[in-house]
Amino acid sequence: MVVKSQIKLIKSLHQKKYRKEHGLFLIEGKKGINEALANGLEPYLLCSNISEMKTTFAYEKVSKLELEQISALKNPNGYVGIFKIPKTKSLDFSNWILVLDGVQDPGNLGTIIRLCDWFGISQILCSKDTVDCFSPKVVQASMGSITRVLVYYEDLEAVLSSCKKEIYGTFMEGNAISKIDFSIPGIIVLGNEGQGISKDISNLVSKKISIPSFGNSEAESLNVASAAAVLLYEMRRVRP
């Protein structure tokens, strides 16, 4: 049984303030919950309104109405897991770090987390004004990858100005990424959806890179998640 005060607590986790206060976040759906458990995330409470729960983990039975109350989805899918926000280790500068400077859209961040998982990038460093990676929409869009990729929120300027690595940043006038030697791990910065990389961070970029458009394209830019897809692919592409 789940008591009223728990329902109130879980509902509060839709908001960043309370996720931070309680150190908890939601994963919805049986598959995502199972992946989180398999990846060692610590469950706080697992709820379901499905009668036949063939699972090795203890789910609390809730009513359909209760599930609708605690779910952040328009169409809840029967399973809501509340997990402890994992502790991050220190950043490992000997491996690639993807830096996000002010990404606002939850769908974009979720997609980028999923891309990092696919392309074997295990660390994302976000500016403090980047959308929270534990928001329900980000978790959903990451399709389980949030349980495998570490996401950090730091003062970007402080971290980047003291690091000794090559810092790549995407700019319209940068060098084509197919010509860049990505053999030594460094840092890659992607910027905000509308504004790109902020001025302070631009000043710290040591190599400007770009994704060339084709022919006489009149398109002005790529969506930040599309840019991440192309970049990470190119970084990991085996060169002849």
Add this chain to the structure above:
Amino acid sequence: MVVKSQIKLIKSLHQKKYRKEHGLFLIEGKKGINEALANGLEPYLLCSNISEMKTTFAYEKVSKLELEQISALKNPNGYVGIFKIPKTKSLDFSNWILVLDGVQDPGNLGTIIRLCDWFGISQILCSKDTVDCFSPKVVQASMGSITRVLVYYEDLEAVLSSCKKEIYGTFMEGNAISKIDFSIPGIIVLGNEGQGISKDISNLVSKKISIPSFGNSEAESLNVASAAAVLLYEMRRVRP
């Protein structure tokens, strides 16, 4: 002045049925409207509640309330353009055609249209159950590219079974795209978000291709728009 019956008509265009019936669709925002006009789309009616409209085109002045009524956005931005749905020419098989088999998410379709614009692919052929490219969310996500890329809705099986071109399709077990010779234009098929390419269309694919993940990635798949980003980039990448 915009009369009540026009407001009702414009509001109806939020729905596919009425877009089809009237042959009209919405573009919101000054920039998008200007791009549409520059690209030769025929305006039916342009509305704005902004007093100081420095523009060479005739906008009808509407009240803030009226604009909120006709807009499909949560936060309308002052300009709603109603345009005639452009007539498509016949498909040109001498150039690349991107085929979408059952893509459902408007954000994904909009992003894919924007990607095609960036990478110089001017034709997208969709199955009839793919989301409508003139839905307000798709138009918004395409960031103006819907006015430059032609989108067709056809019986995919009929078109693909009678065409003589190489038909590439993305599958988990396909050949790595970096090893494919994309020098002769053909057809590339991407599938539905959850199900991938349908069985009937799979049977028509002549070359199975895939985007390799890196190392021991546990991620199951890429989002369809991310896959499109990587694929189109690789197709257009200049090889040594």
